[in-house]
Amino acid sequence: MKKLFVLALAAAAVLAQAQTFPGSKPITFVVPFAAGGPTDRVARDLAEAMRKSMGGSANFVVENVNGAGGTIGMAKVARAVPDGHTLLLHHIGMASAPGLYRKLSFKVADDFEYLGMINEVPMTLIGKPQLAANNYREFENYIKANAGKLNIAHAGLGSASHLCGLMWQSRLQASEAMTTIPFSGTAPAMNALVGGQVDIMCDQTTNTTAQIEAGRVKAFAVTTAKSLTGNKLLKDYPSLQELGMKGFELTIWHGLYAPKGTPPAVLTQLNNALKIALKDPDFIKKQEGLGAVVVTDKRVEPAAHKAFVASETAKLKPVIEAAGKFAD
Numbered sequence: 001m002k003k004l005f006v007l008a009l010a011a012a013a014v015l016a017q018a019q020t021f022p023g024s025k026p027i028t029f030v031v032p033f034a035a036g037g038p039t040d041r042v043a044r045d046l047a048e049a050m051r052k053s054m055g056g057s058a059n060f061v062v063e064n065v066n067g068a069g070g071t072i073g074m075a076k077v078a079r080a081v082p083d084g085h086t087l088l089l090h091h092i093g094m095a096s097a098p099g100l101y102r103k104l105s106f107k108v109a110d111d112f113e114y115l116g117m118i119n120e121v122p123m124t125l126i127g128k129p130q131l132a133a134n135n136y137r138e139f140e141n142y143i144k145a146n147a148g149k150l151n152i153a154h155a156g157l158g159s160a161s162h163l164c165g166l167m168w169q170s171r172l173q174a175s176e177a178m179t180t181i182p183f184s185g186t187a188p189a190m191n192a193l194v195g196g197q198v199d200i201m202c203d204q205t206t207n208t209t210a211q212i213e214a215g216r217v218k219a220f221a222v223t224t225a226k227s228l229t230g231n232k233l234l235k236d237y238p239s240l241q242e243l244g245m246k247g248f249e250l251t252i253w254h255g256l257y258a259p260k261g262t263p264p265a266v267l268t269q270l271n272n273a274l275k276i277a278l279k280d281p282d283f284i285k286k287q288e289g290l291g292a293v294v295v296t297d298k299r300v301e302p303a304a305h306k307a308f309v310a311s312e313t314a315k316l317k318p319v320i321e322a323a324g325k326f327a328d
């Protein structure tokens with residue numbers, strides 16, 4: 001009898017929390033990379049769209065928890081109080097981390113509640129403005145002629161830029177031609193590239209578009225299967241696959257996650273707010289302007305997004321193993 005009473009009290013507390021969620025306490029989006037970078041940018045735009053979709057009174061905060069290719073931020077959210085106030089906004093690193101890191105303090109499949117997918121973003125292979133090459137073939141020749149002298153920036157071992165660089169270099173068969181330089185995100189990496197301190201990077205169009213347009217970096221190729229004919233700025237850059245790298249395809253995506261054990265009613269509320277936000281014309285316009293496509297299919301639903309992440313994990317594992325590089 002006493003046990004039943006305790007259970008009823010606990011259920012009432014969960015219900016009360018769900019009914020009052022989010023209240024005045026802010027919802028924190030943990031971004032596992034530096035401020036000003038592409039993941040951070042998605043988070044800030046989505047926070048604004050979700051603030052609107054939750055009736056305008058919800059407070060959102062973005063917290064940048066950098067390091068170890070995004071896995072420090074992932075661990076922080078996996079261990080956070082599961083009350084809906086701490087969420088992880090992450091990218092394909094959810095699927096690449098299990099292949100790149102052999103020892104993680106959390107399980108991507110078990111320690112998170114999947115709220116849904118946000119967008120898909122192509123990547124671009126770019127170089128510093130002074131680089132003596134004006135198209136991809138010249139770029140490859142330049143790399144081969146300067147073996148051992150070049151470096152490639154990324155956002156830490158296990159990040160999307162690291163993954164892209166690994167995949168590309170293993171196909172180029174010139175990994176010894178470059179030294180990898182890790183940053184806390186591709187915002188600081190981009191500054192180093194524009195400043196000419198590093199030579200090469202592969203990063204999301206959400207970070208590279210404005211720099212390419214302003215001529216502050218050189219673009220050589222895109223990572224989608226085909227060139228981006230519908231994109232005004234990037235339409236003339238070939239895809240790595242069209243350039244002969246058979247089967248090369250890498251599209252980054254972003255998703256939203258809560259710690260395991262977050263009350264179902266809170267998860268439903270957050271997922272509904274996410275779905276409304278993804279239809280917000282301002283959010284869609286901002287994302288499209290940066291070359292990203294907002295998700296409209298069933299992957300906005302938790303179960304479908306979880307299945308998608310599992311399929312991406314299975315797809316990336318052999319690619320990472322073939323590149324033969326691990327983060328730990």
Ligand code: ASP
Nearest residue numbers: 037039159160161185186
């Ligand atoms: N673009 C980064 C990556 O390579 C992450 C970031 O700074 O948003 O994973």
